[in-house]
Amino acid sequence: xxxxxxxxxxxxxxxxxxxxxxxxxxxxxxxxxxxxxxxxxxxxxxxxxxxxxxxxxxxxxxxxxxxxxxxxxxxxxxxxxxxxxxxxxxxxxxxxxxxxxxxxxxxxxxxxxxxxxxxxxxxxxxxxxxxxxxxxxxxxxxxxxxxxxxxxxxxxxxxxxxxxxxxxxxxxxxxxxxxxxxxxxxxxxxxxxxxxxxxxxxxxxxxxxxxxxxxxxxxxxxxxxxxxxxxxxxxxxxxxxxxxxxxxxxxxxxxxxxxxxxxxxxxxxxxxxxxxxxxxxxxxxxxxxxxxxxxxxxxxxxxxxxxxxxxxxxxxxxxxxxxxxxxxxxxxxxxxxxxxxxxxxxxxxxxxxxxxxxxxxxxxxxxxxxxxxxxxxxxxxxxxxxxxxxxxxxxxxxxxxxxxxxxxxxxxxxxxxxxxxxxxxxxxxxxxxxxxxxxxxxxxxxxxxxxxxxxxxxxxxxxxxxxxxxxxxxxxxxxxxxxxxxxxxxxxxxxxxxxxxxxxxxxxxxxxxxxxxxxx
Amino acid sequence: xxxxxxxxxxxxxxxxxxxxxxxxxxxxxxxxxxxxxxxxxxxxxxxxxxxxxxxxxxxxxxxxxxxxxxxxxxxxxxxxxxxxxxxxxxxxxxxxxxxxxxxxxxxxxxxxxxxxxxxxxxxxxxxxxxxxxxxxxxxxxxxxxxxxxxxxxxxxxxxxxxxxxxxxxxxxxxxxxxxxxxxxxxxxxxxxxxxxxxxxxxxxxxxxxxxxxxxxxxxxxxxxxxxxxxxxxxxxxxxxxxxxxxxxxxxxxxxxxxxxxxxxxxxxxxxxxxxxxxxxxxxxxxxxxxxxxxxxxxxxxxxxxxxxxxxxxxxxxxxxxxxxxxxxxxxxxxxxxxxxxxxxxxxxxxxxxxxxxxxxxxxxxxxxxxxxxxxxxxxxxxxxxxxxxxxxxxxxxxxxxxxxx
Numbered sequence: 001x002x003x004x005x006x007x008x009x010x011x012x013x014x015x016x017x018x019x020x021x022x023x024x025x026x027x028x029x030x031x032x033x034x035x036x037x038x039x040x041x042x043x044x045x046x047x048x049x050x051x052x053x054x055x056x057x058x059x060x061x062x063x064x065x066x067x068x069x070x071x072x073x074x075x076x077x078x079x080x081x082x083x084x085x086x087x088x089x090x091x092x093x094x095x096x097x098x099x100x101x102x103x104x105x106x107x108x109x110x111x112x113x114x115x116x117x118x119x120x121x122x123x124x125x126x127x128x129x130x131x132x133x134x135x136x137x138x139x140x141x142x143x144x145x146x147x148x149x150x151x152x153x154x155x156x157x158x159x160x161x162x163x164x165x166x167x168x169x170x171x172x173x174x175x176x177x178x179x180x181x182x183x184x185x186x187x188x189x190x191x192x193x194x195x196x197x198x199x200x201x202x203x204x205x206x207x208x209x210x211x212x213x214x215x216x217x218x219x220x221x222x223x224x225x226x227x228x229x230x231x232x233x234x235x236x237x238x239x240x241x242x243x244x245x246x247x248x249x250x251x252x253x254x255x256x257x258x259x260x261x262x263x264x265x266x267x268x269x270x271x272x273x274x275x276x277x278x279x280x281x282x283x284x285x286x287x288x289x290x291x292x293x294x295x296x297x298x299x300x301x302x303x304x305x306x307x308x309x310x311x312x313x314x315x316x317x318x319x320x321x322x323x324x325x326x327x328x329x330x331x332x333x334x335x336x337x338x339x340x341x342x343x344x345x346x347x348x349x350x351x352x353x354x355x356x357x358x359x360x361x362x363x364x365x366x367x368x369x370x371x372x373x374x375x376x377x378x379x380x381x382x383x384x385x386x387x388x389x390x391x392x393x394x395x396x397x398x399x400x401x402x403x404x405x406x407x408x409x410x411x412x413x414x415x416x417x418x419x420x421x422x423x424x425x426x427x428x429x430x431x432x433x434x435x436x437x438x439x440x441x442x443x444x445x446x447x448x449x450x451x452x453x454x455x456x457x458x459x460x461x462x463x464x465x466x467x468x469x470x471x472x473x474x475x476x477x478x479x480x481x482x483x484x485x486x487x488x489x490x491x492x493x494x495x496x497x498x499x500x501x502x503x504x505x506x507x508x509x510x511x512x513x514x515x516x517x518x519x520x
Numbered sequence: 521x522x523x524x525x526x527x528x529x530x531x532x533x534x535x536x537x538x539x540x541x542x543x544x545x546x547x548x549x550x551x552x553x554x555x556x557x558x559x560x561x562x563x564x565x566x567x568x569x570x571x572x573x574x575x576x577x578x579x580x581x582x583x584x585x586x587x588x589x590x591x592x593x594x595x596x597x598x599x600x601x602x603x604x605x606x607x608x609x610x611x612x613x614x615x616x617x618x619x620x621x622x623x624x625x626x627x628x629x630x631x632x633x634x635x636x637x638x639x640x641x642x643x644x645x646x647x648x649x650x651x652x653x654x655x656x657x658x659x660x661x662x663x664x665x666x667x668x669x670x671x672x673x674x675x676x677x678x679x680x681x682x683x684x685x686x687x688x689x690x691x692x693x694x695x696x697x698x699x700x701x702x703x704x705x706x707x708x709x710x711x712x713x714x715x716x717x718x719x720x721x722x723x724x725x726x727x728x729x730x731x732x733x734x735x736x737x738x739x740x741x742x743x744x745x746x747x748x749x750x751x752x753x754x755x756x757x758x759x760x761x762x763x764x765x766x767x768x769x770x771x772x773x774x775x776x777x778x779x780x781x782x783x784x785x786x787x788x789x790x791x792x793x794x795x796x797x798x799x800x801x802x803x804x805x806x807x808x809x810x811x812x813x814x815x816x817x818x819x820x821x822x823x824x825x826x827x828x829x830x831x832x833x834x835x836x837x838x839x840x841x842x843x844x845x846x847x848x849x850x851x852x853x854x855x856x857x858x859x860x861x862x863x864x865x866x867x868x869x870x871x872x873x874x875x876x877x878x879x880x881x882x883x884x885x886x887x888x889x890x891x892x893x894x895x896x897x898x899x900x901x902x903x904x905x906x907x908x909x910x911x912x913x914x915x916x917x918x919x920x921x922x923x924x925x
Contacts, residue, residue: 270645449727454731497719497720513717
């Protein structure tokens with residue numbers, strides 16, 4: 001039984017989001033057939049899709065941003081005419097967007113703290129210090145929680161976040177959701193880039209990532225690089241072929257940002273055999289890949305379009321092959337070849353194994369997945385299956401540190417709490433250095449234990465776990481939860497530490513921080 | 521439409537900075553702190569992630585090819601926002617008046633046309649090389665500053681430390697223990713819970729035990745109302761980080777050697793000239809230097825701040841009024857201990873034939889020579905340690921002499 005529990009831990013933690021508490025029976029189910037438990041989700045490709053009432057398509061969301069920006073502009077102009085202060089109302093001032101959402105989060109926490117300590121007469125603001133997050137420190141801290149109405153961008157971001165968090169909390173094993181997170185980080189955009197990126201972050205994942213997680217790599221690559229969110233994030237909508245009509249007219253030209261990251265980060269990897277010349281060539285090839293603007297001259301506003309006027313004319317040499325001037329098809333052919341390049345197979349297989357198994361990925365396993373990738377022409381379901389079928393992936397010790405996202409999801413699952421509001425999750429992810437859909441650069445969040453086991457990060461996790469303990473510890477039995485989380489795979493020391501805790505609150509904090517919950 | 525994009529880019533950089541500034545410090549005082557000669561050296565390494573456009577920060581306005589290459593974003597010595605002439609050839613970006621003042625007072629210097637040994641154009645590999653101190657990418661175990669600390673005699677443990685952002689930058693990662701701090705308002709776990717967890721980790725997970733123990737030491741000193749992270753623009757963000765750092769580093773038992781990183785220098789589009797996106801960021805950097813100066817007070821006298829970036833940007837602007845990834849760039853030194861007032865450069869010229877691969881400022885000075893010169897001047901590290909341990913296989917890059925007064 002001990003051995004099965006250990007395998008169940010691998011199934012649930014290495015491949016999934018951890019055991020759910022309550023009556024799920026996850027650990028028992030996983031122990032009886034660990035591989036089958038993980039692979040069950042692979043046979044339901046439609047289960048990876050995410051549809052929830054109110055979630056809209058990229059063009060619809062783009063149009064909503066355009067309309068919102070028009071509204072702000074009109075309000076500003078009207079105010080200027082009326083001689084009123086030239087500033088837009090606070091809720092419409094772009095520079096304050098993030099602050100306001102932080103403010104809302106702070107208000108939420110303050111509320112929760114107040115609930116958690118009903119006998120404490122001190123005002124809650126002493127604990128949550130929301131004033132530290134307000135644009136104007138002189139504003140009285142949450143004396144009257146008069147939350148600013150969220151604008152359409154904030155509302156959308158929160159709705160998208162909530163849908164993703166709920167899905168991750170509710171799914172059985174969570175392997176396919178982990179795959180979504182992996183690919184979404186591999187092909188990351190950052191919501192911090194601007195209003196369009198923020199409103200599109202969730203849609204990008206739903207439209208470009210999810211449909212292809214169990215499909216073909218080449219299809220995901222094409223969907224990603226033609227998605228308006230990616231084109232906006234890496235500046236391609238501004239890139240003009242120097243000899244194109246638009247380039248000549250507007251005296252602007254090439255921007256090689258997207259082309260470089262396609263090869264460096266999305267496919268071949270650094271050292272994957274491309275040169276500066278190839279970067280420039282690919283940049284030229286994908287000139288004209290853009291999205292239609294608010295006027296809709298090129299197509300439905302907010303949708304991907306190929307703008308012939310911006311496209312660099314003529315054939316291009318890329319990675320030793322000439323690509324004829326076939327317009328949009330030129331770039332699609334180039335991407336298809338890059339997806340098939342041996343360096344891509346190698347790069348993807350290494351990164352995949354590093355994510356799921358170990359910071360130093362076992363070379364034999366990498367080689368095996370690379371071969372599967374090549375043999376199946378980039379079938380990602382086949383590669384995922386090969387990972388689960390391999391012995392290496394089950395034998396390697398659980399040394400990877402859970403990322404902040406894994407940690408908050410795994411905690412929510414164990415506590416059987418389906419999020420109704422994304423605020424506290426988003427706030428915790430910000431604190432722990434993994435703000436949702438907002439990595440600092442196009443290389444996404446780091447995927448090594450060293451990053452997430454840094455001293456400040458661990459200390460912050462403990463603070464967050466202590467808060468959860470204080471808030472929820474009353475109603476749970478930590479020993480039961482340990483059974484759900486690890487059963488007899490839990491170490492004797494962990495069990496003792498939890499049993500001997502001075503309170504249920506403390507026991508819960510210690511359980512959430514135990515190696516069994518932190519490592520995967 | 522273009523205007524909107526530009527505005528949003530500036531806003532987004534600001535948002536990035538909320539999560540994009542980090543700071544960490546060595547957990548010990550060097551043994552010779554407060555030695556007989558009264559010198560108590562401090563070193564702050566500032567990493568600018570994203571590749572700073574050196575040609576827009578310290579512009580070679582005397583080079584006949586500069587204005588043509590940098591086009592719409594080139595700085596000029598006249599006009600509405602004139603660049604500040606540092607000598608007859610180089611001019612400083614007008615967003616950096618504080619640095620200009622330090623330069624005039626002989627406490628700041630510029631090294632131009634520098635680069636690490638890295639010659640490709642990937643940010644991430646470039647940052648690895650810059651921070652790890654190895655000649656090539658892929659070495660992520662430790663950073664050069666951490667290895668330099670290992671070579672220093674270790675004195676008392678510092679009583680305070682700080683880091684903005686929950687991770688330690690690679691330059692300071694390694695065997696020598698570091699401390700950090702995150703300025704966020706979050707109720708903290710009580711000591712008893714923390715000690716129980718440390719105890720569990722000691723038995724089951726030594727790695728987490730050491731991480732958590734270090735994390736717990738930080739919270740003691742790193743507080744104070746003015747150090748809470750407040751929203752604001754990039755300028756305010758950078759200033760605040762620097763102010764917090766300077767406050768702790770000024771204390772007699774505070775950290776002496778620290779590193780911080782500012783993100784957001786990857787100016788591919790609409791970089792701006794004397795005003796605009798880069799100007800905002802440079803203003804933030806300039807403000808941070810001023811905060812170090814005022815916060816360190818008396819100790820500024822013994823301080824060197826090194827500002828470095830992973831590589832430069834193209835000499836010619838691209839098609840979107842920005843610059844793409846390049847090679848040669850600048851390094852800045854500021855502080856009372858800097859022998860300043862000069863631009864140090866073996867200027868390669870900007871003629872097409874002189875550009876690296878026909879597109880980038882050609883590096884003529886190895887950044888490692890600059891850093892070695894500072895480490896030697898501040899802490900007396902030997903040529904051998906610098907060439908073998910701190911920057912492995914770098915004997916060819918001799919420490920630059922005379923950087924530190």
